[in-house]
Amino acid sequence: MELLTNDEARLRAEALFGGPGDSLSLRMPGREEFLFVTPERSDPLTFRFHATGLEAADLHATIYRSRKDAGGVLIGQTPWSTALASIGARIPTLFDEQARHIGSAGRPIAVERHARLLRALEGGGNVAIYGDRRICIGTTPSRVVFNAELFEKCAKAFVIARVGGDRVRELPGWIRYIAGARLRRDQKRAALSYAAGRIPEGMDAYF
Amino acid sequence: MKFQATREMVVKTCIELADRGYLAATGGNVALRADERHFAVTPSATDYYAMSAADVCVVRLSDQEQVEGEREASVEAGLHARILSARPDCGASIHTHQPVASAYTLLAKPLEVRDSVRQALLGHSIPSVRYAPSGTALLARRVARSVRADTHAYLMRNHGAVCVGKDETEAMTRVAALESECASFFLNRSAAQSGTLDGSVRALVIATLLPMLDESLTRFEDVMKSESKTAS
Numbered sequence: 001m002e003l004l005t006n007d008e009a010r011l012r013a014e015a016l017f018g019g020p021g022d023s024l025s026l027r028m029p030g031r032e033e034f035l036f037v038t039p040e041r042s043d044p045l046t047f048r049f050h051a052t053g054l055e056a057a058d059l060h061a062t063i064y065r066s067r068k069d070a071g072g073v074l075i076g077q078t079p080w081s082t083a084l085a086s087i088g089a090r091i092p093t094l095f096d097e098q099a100r101h102i103g104s105a106g107r108p109i110a111v112e113r114h115a116r117l118l119r120a121l122e123g124g125g126n127v128a129i130y131g132d133r134r135i136c137i138g139t140t141p142s143r144v145v146f147n148a149e150l151f152e153k154c155a156k157a158f159v160i161a162r163v164g165g166d167r168v169r170e171l172p173g174w175i176r177y178i179a180g181a182r183l184r185r186d187q188k189r190a191a192l193s194y195a196a197g198r199i200p201e202g203m204d205a206y207f
Numbered sequence: 208m209k210f211q212a213t214r215e216m217v218v219k220t221c222i223e224l225a226d227r228g229y230l231a232a233t234g235g236n237v238a239l240r241a242d243e244r245h246f247a248v249t250p251s252a253t254d255y256y257a258m259s260a261a262d263v264c265v266v267r268l269s270d271q272e273q274v275e276g277e278r279e280a281s282v283e284a285g286l287h288a289r290i291l292s293a294r295p296d297c298g299a300s301i302h303t304h305q306p307v308a309s310a311y312t313l314l315a316k317p318l319e320v321r322d323s324v325r326q327a328l329l330g331h332s333i334p335s336v337r338y339a340p341s342g343t344a345l346l347a348r349r350v351a352r353s354v355r356a357d358t359h360a361y362l363m364r365n366h367g368a369v370c371v372g373k374d375e376t377e378a379m380t381r382v383a384a385l386e387s388e389c390a391s392f393f394l395n396r397s398a399a400q401s402g403t404l405d406g407s408v409r410a411l412v413i414a415t416l417l418p419m420l421d422e423s424l425t426r427f428e429d430v431m432k433s434e435s436k437t438a439s
Binding site for chain 2: 010079080082083086087094095096097142145146147149150152153156158160161163164165168169170171172175204205207
């Protein structure tokens with residue numbers, strides 16, 4: 001509970017949470033349940049992975065079912081996620097830490113393409129643009145916050161660089177490959193840790 | 208605890224950088240010269256808002272051996288060591304992931320500084336250092352090769368920036384000046400590209416960048432005030 005409150009406070013302070021339709025959740029290790037909070041509701045709700053009974057929580061449940069490594073999920077809108085949706089282009093992997101902790105974000109996905117969203121997330125990426133919202137996954141309560149901060153930087157940098165009309169350089173392919181392998185290794189460790197009822201440790205390596 | 212005041216200053220500087228949005232997640236780091244042979248540097252992969260002075264590492268300049276600190280030193284300690292060795296006039300080396308300068312690094316070209324106040328702060332041309340992975344000796348060598356006495360900021364491709372100064376206040380002023388100069392560049396470019404851009408995206412970019420133009424001047428005035436106080 002305290003971890004969720006801390007995450008919520010930090011995300012609010014950075015304007016990464018708090019808008020209408022935003023939601024944040026954390027997996028409860030060793031249980032098929034997650035804690036869920038929205039900006040309008042200060043008391044967290046507990047939901048089972050298979051039956052939430054709340055539309056806003058359904059996507060969280062779907063993600064926890066398909067991503068055994070997911071320790072936290074943030075769904076919401078920022079001005080930069082909306083800008084990415086407007087641009088509609090594939091979001092390139094631009095920075096080392098983006099490749100290491102977020103992976104490929106792909107193209108923005110229209111809201112009616114739910115199956116495509118699930119396929120994209122099952123591929124291991126930790127961020128997707130869905131409609132004009134960004135979905136952000138982290139292996140731990142702190143990692144979901146860091147990934148949200150990191151993606152905000154990436155989105156902002158990409159949109160600003162693109163507005164200039166110059167060619168935007170992607171990270172070299174070999175770096176994306178190495179970082180992607182490390183990300184997948186962390187995700188496997190996280191899934192094992194949650195299955196054993198523990199929050200995974202050591203997920204904050206820079207590269 | 209050795210070099211307590213310097214280590215506390217590292218914490219304070221990191222929080223200020225994080226508050227201003229110049230660090231992303233655990234990215235970016237700060238190195239302050241502690242004495243002629245050592246510098247204090249942020250620990251690796253640490254949440255800056257949870258960091259204490261005891262977490263801050265003390266590293267020897269000559270061989271980058273960590274001599275103090277409860278955590279492992281930043282992966283960029285070697286980069287800072289090379290910069291501080293190459294610039295004995297500097298007491299601070301700040302590596303940021305500031306968003307607008309980071310955006311500029313994606314263009315892989317030097318930044319020509321147009322504004323005269325910012326030119327005085329940064330130098331005439333900010334080099335774009337060829338890409339190398341974060342935390343590697345290769346990146347440290349490439350940045351070190353770009354270091355010049357009259358250039359106080361360096362752009363690292365697909366990564367971020369490093370700004371130096373005689374102390375953390377001057378280096379922070381240069382961080383803000385670099386962000387302003389990059390903002391000015393993109394504002395000019397977006398004006399030139401106005402016909403081809405989505406209106407709402409362009410409006411967001413302009414609304415974000417415009418307030419940054421004055422920021423470096425405000426910080427410059429702060430430095431001038433602090434210097435005049437010291438002199439008197």
